[in-house]
Amino acid sequence: MSVQGNAVNSLTMPLRWGDMDAYGHANNTVYFRFYEEARMIWLTGLGFGNAEDPTGPVIIKTSATFLKELKHPATLVVETYAGKAGNTSLDTYHLLKDAETGEVYSEGYAKIVWMDKTTRKSTPLPESLRALAAK
Template sequence: MSVPGNLVNTLSMPLRWGDMDSYGHANNTVYFRFFEEARIVWLASMDLGGSEAETGPIIIKTSATFLKELSHPATVSVKTYADKAGNTSLDTYHTITDENTGELYAEGYAKIVWFDKVARSSMRLPDSLRALATD
């Protein structure tokens, strides 16, 4: 598997019992929550996008490809990759793998747009994020 972009963060997270649905595997929304948590932790580690900040990320497009059932108990590794940057946006990708076996459960994508919370409009992507992007 080849994920585009530069690896910028890895986060370990447990699958909770309540994350499973009536079919006995993780509900599809849980994968998006894993992607979200990894993205928020990564941006916070860069002192970007905090809830009190006047600017931050919004997601304008997201997707996931579910490759393997994820069932409790499991601990996953969520990797985040920064790819191409536009004037106001950054393409990011994620993978979810089993922390112990390395088996790939899902791949994800999110287009981040940097947002001015006061003006309620997009704004230039921070240089610190632009520096992580690929050419």
């Protein structure tokens, strides 16, 4: 996975003690929660992702590459990038980094599809998201 371009959002957050597992490092599911939080804050900041909206994002594919073990204490930065836009979908990428050193712990990916919440079918991607992907 290769993340390129300018981050469209950057979110700083701490690794919590409760994010650790029995092996003494952050469980792999925690990485996906960090990606999700960053993605939803980004979308909400753009005016999307509210529960009452008639349309919104759903994830149809996600992945992560774990590059470095993540241990408490740590302050993290999650950078979110807009990738290729389709008619109804958008590729998003994430880098999970150490806030102090910039060292990358993981790379993440999520393909989101824009969905009509009434019909439960895909609907055209909002133009403002398409424009971000074109940058």
